[in-house]
Amino acid sequence: MLHTQNLIQTLLAKIQSQEKTIDGLITRITVLEAELAIYKNKKNSSNSHTPPSKDENRPVKNQSLREKSGKKAGGQQGHEGKTLECSAAIDTIVEHVANYCNYCGADLTGVPEALIETRQVIDIPGDKTCLYRASHLP
Numbered sequence: 001m002l003h004t005q006n007l008i009q010t011l012l013a014k015i016q017s018q019e020k021t022i023d024g025l026i027t028r029i030t031v032l033e034a035e036l037a038i039y040k041n042k043k044n045s046s047n048s049h050t051p052p053s054k055d056e057n058r059p060v061k062n063q064s065l066r067e068k069s070g071k072k073a074g075g076q077q078g079h080e081g082k083t084l085e086c087s088a089a090i091d092t093i094v095e096h097v098a099n100y101c102n103y104c105g106a107d108l109t110g111v112p113e114a115l116i117e118t119r120q121v122i123d124i125p126g127d128k129t130c131l132y133r134a135s136h137l138p
Contacts, residue, residue, distance in 0.1 A: 044056070086118075097113065
């Protein structure tokens with residue numbers, strides 16, 4: 001009788017440890033099935049309506065291989081700039097004259113004109129290059 005009691009206790013302990021193992025394995029299986037569903041369902045922005053921001057393993061953009069130099073962007077100190085010089089052979093001259101003041105609206109017909117700014121525009125319509133000079137007068 002004592003021998004059967006020990007056998008029953010041993011078997012019950014074994015059953016309880018197996019139940020714990022089974023519960024752990026069931027939770028592990030559900031986690032692995034969820035991971036597998038991600039890989040089986042390969043929907044991305046190119047084959048479904050999901051936006052590109054939701055794509056898995058999308059490439060990282062703007063990842064430059066250049067190393068930072070520590071300098072600010074743009075022209076550096078001491079760099080001599082280059083400017084396109086105005087041409088002497090001009091095809092058309094256009095003068096922009098103001099009829100009224102932009103600030104107060106006063107009439108400027110009797111006011112003497114003074115040159116504020118001159119710009120040169122290069123227009124390339126087809127076979128001939130045209131140069132325009134626009135003068136802004138107040």
